[in-house]
Amino acid sequence: MEPLPIVAITMGDPAGIGPEIIIKGWQEERFGRECQPLVIGDLKILQETARSLGTNVRIEGITRIDASIFSPDRLLVFDLDNIAPTDIKVGKISAASGRAAAEYIFKGVELALAKKVHGIVTAPINKEALNLAGYPYPGHTELLAELTDAQDYAMMMIGGQLRIVLVTTHLPLREVCPKITYNQVLKTINLTHRAMECFNIPRPKIALAALNPHAGEGGLFGTEEKQCLIPAMEEAQKTGIGITGPYPADTLFQPSRSQNFDVIIAMYHDQGLIPVKMAAFGRAVNVTLGLPIVRTSVDHGTAYDIAGKGLANPGSLIEAVKLAAHMKPLPC
Known part of the structure; x- marks a missing residue:
């Protein structure tokens, strides 16, 4: 033994x-x-x-x-x-x-x-x-x-049934939007897909959370989804990565929705950590990917x-x- x-x-x-x-x-x-x-x-x-x-x-x-x-x-x-x-x-x-x-x-x-x-x-x-x-x-x-x-690393939080990876971490909220770029989102998607093998999930189902309310509402409430998130997601899909979205964050994290995914990619610190800590504060775990x-x-x-x-x-x-x-x- x-x-x-x-x-x-x-x-x-x-x-x-x-x-x-x-x-x-x-x-x-x-x-x-x-x-x-x-x-x-x-x-x-x-x-x-x-x-x-x-x-x-x-x-x-x-x-x-x-x-x-x-x-x-x-x-x-x-x-x-x-x-x-x-x-x-x-x-x-x-x-x-x-x-x-x-x-x-x-x-x-x-x-x-x-x-x-x-x-x-x-x-x-x-x-x-x-x-x-x-x-x-x-x-x-x-x-x-x-x-x-x-070179490529990210924070993942695990709590209850949730696994959430962050595109940005410890930043003032006013600095988050400029950091949500095509390259940063794509890098996080690729890293998340690769890292899930460490949890014995070689073909994970990944959900991409939107940055803006209603996933931007076609550009009315922000353009990051159209300019950055969707192009990065579509590029990842071309390589066989199982990712869908971007989903409005106000509904994505509820159990009936989140249980359909192995991992969710959130755009910023509180967007991802609030649902984890609501689900499992005092029992959640921080993992550094990459x-x-x-x-x-x-x-x-x-x-x-x-x-x-x-x-x-x-x-x-x-x-x-x-x-x-x-x-x-x-x-x-």
Whole structure:
């Protein structure tokens, strides 16, 4: 019998709820049922978090990776020892916590590219803290793409029966429309089609969401559908990709409609994430498509307002670990 895959879990912002959901996830679900989990983070922070939660989780630091060292009765931490509990204030933004969170990601990607781990699951980071630390990225997705030299990449959210891929991600709404181009839409369609093989769906049924109300109403409410979306869709259809649309977004995401598709391509962040989080908030999973490594993440942020209070829900992290353990990296 083959050993379970090793999945690295980056600890996220140490001042947020990342350490807490890792401890709770290990306790409540025992990640070891799906994989051999390895936390990339700081041993002291995790031990302090366990004490504050009143748990007796056995946590041990390691400096090398070997399948023989994993055990269901202890949580292993690849200890970077890059921050101390006294360096941060739980629930507060700081450059120190942003720097530590970035370094966990760097190590996780390094291990995944070297095939030391099957993939990585990222606990939440704070984008402001990341920028204070000197890493001007809008989020995990863009940082991971640079670290892995990925040229074509996209964010997918999975929740309930929905899989949704975004054409644009973290942008002010006023900047979305200029980014909805023929090339960007076609690139996202091709990437989505190819990436669905990682979910064992080689011929997916793809729905394309419209950008404008009523799918533009023949150009009365916007021309992006006629000028960009439809030409990109028709070009993809010529290559055998099973995509239809563009469908008005106000009806596409209802279950009776969305269940007819394996994946939906949305134009912008809130268009795609609102239906996912309505369907499965706290259990949804973020997946980065187009990377040469498996990467999943939680559907929430650092939640500074509840950090350190024992209130965080590990549900999304549990689902992210399960998915990472069974996903295949591109090319599939």
